[in-house]
Amino acid sequence: MTLILNTWIFEKDIQKGISQVDLVDRVKQLGADGIEVRREYFKDFDTELTGIHEAAQRKNMIINYSVPDVIFEKDGSINPNLSKYFDEGKKMGINKIKFNTGNFENYTGDLVKDFSRLPLAEIKMNVENDQTPISGTPDAIYTFLTNARKAGLNSIGYVYDLGNWAFTGFNAIEAAKKLAPFCDYIHLKNSMLDSKGNMITTDNLDKGMFNWQIIINYLPKDVQYALEYPMDNDELISQQIKLFNTTR
Template sequence: MTLILNTWIFEADVQNGAKQEDLVDRVAALGADGIEVRREYFKDLESELPEVAKRATEHNLIVNYSVPDVLFEDNGSLNPKLGDYFKEGQILGLEKIKFNIGHFDKFTGDLKTAFSNLPLNEIQLNVENDQTQVSGTVVAIKTFLDAAHKAGLTGLGYVYDLGNWAFTGGDAVAAAKELAPYTHYIHLKNTTVDNGKLGTPDDLDTGIFDWRDLINILPSDQSYALEYPMDSDEKISNQIQLFKNEVGA
């Protein structure tokens, strides 16, 4: 079992000026196996990317990368920024990089050719169910990954994001069963509903989802990430222990 901490956990600290390079040290102290850095949290890519990589190497931590962008633009063309994102990933020494799919429904080219210039043999590319109908449904995800694997891009995978199914009205259990064969990474967070308003709690056991049932459906040999804001390292440690108690780590 590999447990990653997504830096959304430290949202309040980031808003108060904390850099992700400093969060690497905290993640290591908390006993996680790796850190998932968020591109939108970087203020100076040129200086911060190598520093994150340096500190992660010192602590022997895995680095994953969450990029808030799409693979396919509104007209169906491949996002021209993908090459730059992968170069950033190479600086970070990534294991995995994550995107949203975007408008694959409008793509008309050859997938293998389209992705041929990306270092997919170095960095694993995954897509996530986001909070949109374009990229966040089982049909959209499976259609893209079926096509990618048929084209020979068998390394492309899927990030199962539990909390996001509430935002698209999807069935989290049915999605887990349907997408389990493609799942390379699992983002855990719960969702609350208050007078019709959805929120993200700071506790896996609070909310509408039974995360224990879900992880029993999904592959047990893939990485997990906790991805929800928490206000103290004590709280984070408690949530790590809650998770580890369940998976027997």
């Protein structure tokens, strides 16, 4: 199984000013196959996009791109920034780009025509279950991806985010069963209530409300996996990578 490290893992270092460019080598040293960079962490697109591409090429690393934006606007129209995001991805040489679905229920256009502007043959496009009522329900994701498949847009896939189901309240196993046919990427993190009753993301796959090793049995095996939760140091990251590797 291919393992990616999402840069949310290094949130404290990012806040201290470390660039995602500098994290590429670190991710490689930790033993992962690739890095998932987050758009909201960029400070200088002109230099960092190229820097990530060059660093990943040197280390033969996979690059995925997490974009915190929707495909469909509130009125159902296609987000006009999608092409820009794909162009950023091209500069990095990415494998996958991830969005939230948004308001597909209001869409009235032609999917084939509207998506023909995007380089879907070069870059795999994914949607993820987020923590919102619009894009974080199994039915919303299923409806969009079913329509995409009917339109022949088979290259659009799904990121199953385990931890986010805790925030939306849906059954993680039932969601896995429903969405497994579209899934080609899995984000692993665990969630639990803290002492104040707030739902939080933990720093340990084995700590939380989900038995992740059981749940992934309902999902495809030959897909990319990402660890996506903040961790304080490389020792803990290495421990979590070893824990993940017990499933290989």
